[in-house]
Amino acid sequence: MRKLLAIVASTAALAAVLAVVEPRFLSVYNLQNLARLIAFLGLFALGQGLVIVSGGIDLSVGAVVGLSALLVALLAGPHPLPGWSAALAGGDQIAIGWSIAIVLALMIAVGAGQGLMITRLGLQPFIVTLGGMMTLRGIAHVLTRGGTAGLGPGHEPFRGLATGTVLGVVPVPVVVLLAAAAVVHVLLHHTVLGQSLYAIGRNEEAARYSGLDVARVKRLAYTLSAGLAASAGVLYAAYLPSVQPAFGTAFELYAIAAAVLGGCSLRGGEGTVAGILAGAALMRLITNGINLVGVSTHWELAVIGVVIVAAAVLDAAVRRREGR
Amino acid sequence: MIPRPRAGGGARGSRSAEAPLLLEAVGLGKRFGAIEALRDVSLALRPSEVVALVGENGAGKSTLIKILAGVFPADAGSLRLDGEPLELASPAEAWRRGIAVIHQDLQLCDNLSIAANVFLGRAPLRWRALGWIDRRGMEAAARRALVRVGLDRDPRAPVATLGPAARQLVEIARAAAMEARVVVMDEPTSSLGREESERLLALVDDLRRGGVAVLYVSHRLEEVVRVADRAVVLRDGRVEGELERGEIDGGALVRLMIGRDLGGGGRAGGDSAAGRTAHETRIPPHDGAPLLAVRDLRVAPESPAVSFELYPGEILGLFGLVGAGRSELLETLFGLRRAAAGTIEVAGAGAGWSVSAAVAAGLALVPEDRRAQALVAEMTVAENLALGDLGRRHLLARRNRREERRRAVALCRELDVRPAAPETVVGRLSGGNQQKVALGKWLALGPRVLLLDEPTRGVDVGARAEIHRRLGALADGGVGIVLSSAETAEVLGLADRVLVLVRGASAGILAGVERREETLLRLAAGGAAPGRAFTPGGRA
Numbered sequence: 086m087r088k089l090l091a092i093v094a095s096t097a098a099l100a101a102v103l104a105v106v107e108p109r110f111l112s113v114y115n116l117q118n119l120a121r122l123i124a125f126l127g128l129f130a131l132g133q134g135l136v137i138v139s140g141g142i143d144l145s146v147g148a149v150v151g152l153s154a155l156l157v158a159l160l161a162g163p164h165p166l167p168g169w170s171a172a173l174a175g176g177d178q179i180a181i182g183w184s185i186a187i188v189l190a191l192m193i194a195v196g197a198g199q200g201l202m203i204t205r206l207g208l209q210p211f212i213v214t215l216g217g218m219m220t221l222r223g224i225a226h227v228l229t230r231g232g233t234a235g236l237g238p239g240h241e242p243f244r245g246l247a248t249g250t251v252l253g254v255v256p257v258p259v260v261v262l263l264a265a266a267a268v269v270h271v272l273l274h275h276t277v278l279g280q281s282l283y284a285i286g287r288n289e290e291a292a293r294y295s296g297l298d299v300a301r302v303k304r305l306a307y308t309l310s311a312g313l314a315a316s317a318g319v320l321y322a323a324y325l326p327s328v329q330p331a332f333g334t335a336f337e338l339y340a341i342a343a344a345v346l347g348g349c350s351l352r353g354g355e356g357t358v359a360g361i362l363a364g365a366a367l368m369r370l371i372t373n374g375i376n377l378v379g380v381s382t383h384w385e386l387a388v389i390g391v392v393i394v395a396a397a398v399l400d401a402a403v404r405r406r407e408g409r
Numbered sequence: 410m411i412p413r414p415r416a417g418g419g420a421r422g423s424r425s426a427e428a429p430l431l432l433e434a435v436g437l438g439k440r441f442g443a444i445e446a447l448r449d450v451s452l453a454l455r456p457s458e459v460v461a462l463v464g465e466n467g468a469g470k471s472t473l474i475k476i477l478a479g480v481f482p483a484d485a486g487s488l489r490l491d492g493e494p495l496e497l498a499s500p501a502e503a504w505r506r507g508i509a510v511i512h513q514d515l516q517l518c519d520n521l522s523i524a525a526n527v528f529l530g531r532a533p534l535r536w537r538a539l540g541w542i543d544r545r546g547m548e549a550a551a552r553r554a555l556v557r558v559g560l561d562r563d564p565r566a567p568v569a570t571l572g573p574a575a576r577q578l579v580e581i582a583r584a585a586a587m588e589a590r591v592v593v594m595d596e597p598t599s600s601l602g603r604e605e606s607e608r609l610l611a612l613v614d615d616l617r618r619g620g621v622a623v624l625y626v627s628h629r630l631e632e633v634v635r636v637a638d639r640a641v642v643l644r645d646g647r648v649e650g651e652l653e654r655g656e657i658d659g660g661a662l663v664r665l666m667i668g669r670d671l672g673g674g675g676r677a678g679g680d681s682a683a684g685r686t687a688h689e690t691r692i693p694p695h696d697g698a699p700l701l702a703v704r705d706l707r708v709a710p711e712s713p714a715v716s717f718e719l720y721p722g723e724i725l726g727l728f729g730l731v732g733a734g735r736s737e738l739l740e741t742l743f744g745l746r747r748a749a750a751g752t753i754e755v756a757g758a759g760a761g762w763s764v765s766a767a768v769a770a771g772l773a774l775v776p777e778d779r780r781a782q783a784l785v786a787e788m789t790v791a792e793n794l795a796l797g798d799l800g801r802r803h804l805l806a807r808r809n810r811r812e813e814r815r816r817a818v819a820l821c822r823e824l825d826v827r828p829a830a831p832e833t834v835v836g837r838l839s840g841g842n843q844q845k846v847a848l849g850k851w852l853a854l855g856p857r858v859l860l861l862d863e864p865t866r867g868v869d870v871g872a873r874a875e876i877h878r879r880l881g882a883l884a885d886g887g888v889g890i891v892l893s894s895a896e897t898a899e900v901l902g903l904a905d906r907v908l909v910l911v912r913g914a915s916a917g918i919l920a921g922v923e924r925r926e927e928t929l930l931r932l933a934a935g936g937a938a939p940g941r942a943f944t945p946g947g948r949a
Contacts, residue, residue: 278804284796288785294745294776295783295850296764296800305804354787 088348088400092363099370107377117256119373121247121324124258126336126343127365128317131269132310133340134361138273139306140286140353141210144337145199145217146314151333152221153188153318158234158328160184161243181243189315195221196311200304214307218337225330235327247324258320262362265313270358272309278302286353342393343368367392428455431491431622432477432508432591438485439472442839444869446472447483447646454591454622459613461633461657462626464643465666465896467866470626473643474595477624478510479503501530509584510593513731515576517568524551524564527583554586555579558612574605581612592616593624598632599732610636628730630659630934642666663930667897697721698757700889701742701772701858706751708737713914714751719858719889724880726904726924727893729933734913735893736777739860742891743767743774755858765800771857773797775847775864779840783847786836790826790846791817793835797850820849825875841872848876858889865899877903897926909933 103110110116129146136143161184195217202213228234236243249257273279281302285292293299322328341351347364349356368389375385432454439447447469454460464470476483479497488495490506497503503510517526524547525532533550535543551564560578562571568579577597584592594613598606606629613636616623627633633640640652642665650665699718706715715738719725729735740746742753744760744767753760755770767774776782784793795813817831824845826838835846844864851859861880865873880903884890894900900907906920909932916932919925 272805275808276804277799277802277806277808280792280795280799280808281804284785284788284792284799287787288781290782291785291796293764294743294774295796296768297796298765298800298804302804354785 089357089360089363091399092347092360092367096363096367096370099367099374103370103374103377107374110373110377113254115373115377117250117254119369120259121256122372123366123369124256124262125317125320125324126339126369127262127362128258128265128320129310129314129336130340130343130347130361130365131265131358132313133337134344134347134349134356134358135269135273135282135306136210136310137341137344137349137351138286138354138356139282139303140289141203141303141306142214142341142351143199143307143310144211144214145195145221146310146340147333147336147338148218148221148225149192149195149311149314149333150318150321150336151328151331152225153192153315154321154325154328154332155225155228155234155318155330156188156191157181157184157319157322158236159228160187161240162234162236181240185319188319189312192315192318193308193312196308197304199311200307203307204300204303210307222330222334225332229330231330233327233329235325236322240323243323245323247320258324261316261320265316266358266362269309269313273358278305282306283354286355288354339368342389346393346396428457429492430454430489431456432495433489433492434473434477434486435489436486437473437476437483437488439469439476439481439483442869445646447476449486450643450646450648451486452624452641452648454624456590456620456622457617458638459617459623459625459636461637461640462624462643463628463630463633463640463662463666464649465898467645467896468643468666469646470643471595472646474510474512474593474624474626477503477508477591477593478512479508504531504587504589507588507590508593509587509589509591511577511580511584511595511597513595513597513599515573515580517576517579519569520567522548522565522567523555523562523571523579523582524548526568526579527551527554527564527586529583531587550586551582554582557585557615558582559608574601574608577601577605577609578612581616585616589621591622591624593626595626596628596731597625598627598629599730606632628934630662630930633662634658659931659934660927663927666930667926699754700756701891702752702754702757703742704752704754706738706741706753707749708734708741708746708913710749712749713912715910715913715915716751717908717915717918719891721887721889722884723906724884724890724892724904726900726907727891727910728897728900728907728929729893729895729910731895733910733933735895735910736862737913738910739774739862739891739893740776743772743860745774768797768801768854772860773851773854773856773858774860775844775851775862777862777866779843779847780836783850784835784843786834788835789831790821790833790835790838791831793846794820794831794849794853797854801854816853820853824849824852824879839869839872841868841876844868844876845872848879852883856888858891859883860891860893862893863895864892865894865896897929900929901926 129150133143133146161181199213199217202208203210246257251257251260273282281292281297284297285299285302289299343364344356344361345351345364346367347356347360347362349361371388371392372385375382375388430453434450434452437447437450450469450473462470462473475481479500479502482497488497495506497506518529528547528551533543533546535541548564555562555564558578558581560575560582562575568576571579597609601609610632613623613625625633625636634657637657638654640657640662642649642651642662644666652661697720700721701719704716707713712734717725727735727738737746741748744762744764747762755772758770760767760770760772780786785796791813794817814831821829821831826842826845826849835843838846848864865876868876880890880892892900892904901924904924906918907924907929908918909916909929911933919928
């Protein structure tokens with residue numbers, strides 16, 4: 086609880102400082118853009134958070150985001166690449182709705198498959214999802230043959246998913262994120278599944294001895310993670326003019342960073358939905374601040390890195406003060 | 410009353426003039442919270458002497474070993490080596506001073522070679538500053554050490570490829586390679602077969618011939634009789650008596666371990682019988698159908714088949730030494746392990762091989778290691794008490810925190826958990842209260858058969874009595890209970906019948922007047938039929 090307060094407070098404090106220092110921060114354009122970016126990160130950080138609470142890790146998140154965005158653009162886009170079978174690419178033949186459905190189903194299957202390998206074969210999550218990440222990333226490169234994919238002009242209703250607003254001000258991705266967060270919040274904090282995730286993350290052995298369906302619960306965590314990452318990928322497809330095969334690289338690390346900043350412990354069994362959202366917001370706020378204040382964007386990674394380590398040091402110090 | 414050969418706290422042997430003392434412990438005391446684990450314990454080891462340390466579980470053997478190993482210091486008393494005061498700040502220091510302690514749970518690195526394990530932490534270096542390990546020199550030295558202990562293996566082979574007996578030998582080779590002067594062996598044969606045990610005992614003889622002082626800790630009294638020059642018996646943290654070579658026999662050892670004359674039936678003294686007095690002499694009601702029927706159950710393909718039945722309202726004791734396979738049997742019954750063969754029926758219906766199937770059939774297991782297996786230490790009492798129910802519900806079902814809390818309050822009151830606050834983090838509770846929570850987790854579901862693995866290990870006297878009282882009440886209410894314990898007092902105080910396990914096999918089921926401490930210990934110690942192993946006394 087105090088962790089959550091700390092992260093929300095630091096996020097608010099940084100926003101306040103930016104508002105004072107840089108008037109452009111409060112412009113509608115900037116705030117909408119910032120909210121949109123927070124929403125994208127928040128979506129796949131939520132999934133990562135679920136996996137981390139279960140005591141695992143999902144390194145495939147970034148590749149799922151990237152390949153999802155790419156596939157939507159390829160399936161629904163007008164410019165199939167040379168040699169790309171027209172029947173599959175289909176240009177306008179395949180409705181955008183269908184491509185979204187296919188991508189989501191495919192990625193959920195990928196997540197379920199990874200979960201199955203982790204639980205059924207007893208493989209380490211790190212290895213399974215590292216392999217998943219490289220495989221999906223490789224497929225993205227094969228599909229585009231090094232080029233890029235784009236939806237091209239048109240597709241206004243679909244583009245609206247990313248660029249549109251609700252009630253004239255709230256970007257649509259924010260609404261999507263809030264809906265997803267509400268669902269995940271209920272799952273994590275109010276259902277048997279959520280309580281099982283915490284128990285498994287803290288002490289898998291005790292969970293097994295208590296008769297919990299450890300394998301099923303963990304599979305669900307990886308499945309949900311892939312599903313949420315795919316949703317983020319779909320929104321990115323609507324947002325970006327074109328998608329490169331390397332798109333989404335290192336996103337899994339941002340997701341882990343957001344989750345950990347938000348109070349998740351990599352030891353498992355700790356973390357809240359509100360915290361993860363606050364963590365995602367803080368990360369994007371830092372980037373936004375760097376851009377606005379005019380510091381070279383090359384500093385971005387270094388600053389985020391320092392913030393994460395500082396948060397960990399602070400957390401350890403507080404723990405030690407409390408006497409373990 | 411059979412006279413005690415040498416009762417009291419003094420440990421000075423009659424031969425103190427014969428050889429100089431090598432290692433000496435004087436008046437050691439150690440407390441853990443409210444429990445006094447050791448009180449005024451003195452012990453002396455001479456070169457070329459094998460001293461056996463025996464005592465029931467909880468008698469203080471492990472505490473004494475850990476003090477000698479430098480794991481923790483004693484609260485009172487002192488150690489002396491060659492007459493000089495000895496302060497051990499760490500296990501490494503104990504090794505350095507020539508005291509090799511071979512713990513029961515062997516501390517080898519599976520992934521490293523035999524040679525690397527023999528020289529773990531003190532590998533011979535070629536260029537000291539670079540930390541370059543002299544691999545060839547190390548392997549040659551390891552080979553010599555292996556020859557001494559009679560292990561015919563390539564020192565380059567990884568330890569993972571070795572069986573339990575060979576691992577034990579690697580530990581001893583480690584002691585040999587460092588020219589240890591004192592070797593402490595804690596239950597060295599608990600995981601060994603008969604021939605392997607023989608080899609190990611021969612090795613102990615070799616060590617003795619080589620001038621080493623050996624402290625041999627074992628439950629297996631026949632081994633003690635065979636190998637020890639002297640036996641020191643601990644009971645309730647004190648030295649109960651000491652036997653010289655000619656005096657050591659099974660009967661005398663058991664008498665000292667129990668601390669009283671072997672009177673009639675199975676009545677065990679102390680608090681353990683509290684609340685169960687009504688059942689002391691009753692003949693279990695074996696009319697009607699059994700609640701739990703286990704037939705030809707094999708825990709592993711090569712393990713022996715075990716069969717038994719449990720009737721409603723019965724407490725079946727499961728007695729055996731550490732490593733006798735009690736936990737494995739209970740875990741198999743509870744669906745945590747898949748049995749290699751055999752059937753398990755609960756109230757006439759077959760129970761499947763999964764925990765959820767076992768729970769659905771009305772089984773519940775309170776496992777041996779409560780912190781690792783029963784409880785989520787960082788979660789609250791209420792959350793832990795809800796764990797058993799969690800596994801039965803649909804994953805998308807809503808958690809009802811208010812209901813969880815209400816039940817937790819009721820269970821805390823029923824089991825007298827202190828503090829009776831459902832929001833307390835379980836890890837902060839005392840061992841006894843944690844165990845009550847581990848039990849309460851299943852009581853909330855109203856189990857038909859309760860499997861308990863060492864339910865009062867590391868539990869204070871008050872909580873122990875409370876747990877025993879609860880178990881008695883549950884049995885009176887018709888619940889069938891399988892109580893696994895290595896403590897005779899607990900088993901005899903509570904159980905209507907006792908199944909004795911030896912190396913995974915049933916050595917017999919004792920009921921009524923057969924349930925005697927002496928018989929239990931004899932059966933468990935050797936797997937021998939009563940009366941065979943130890944002649945004096947001629948009982949059984």
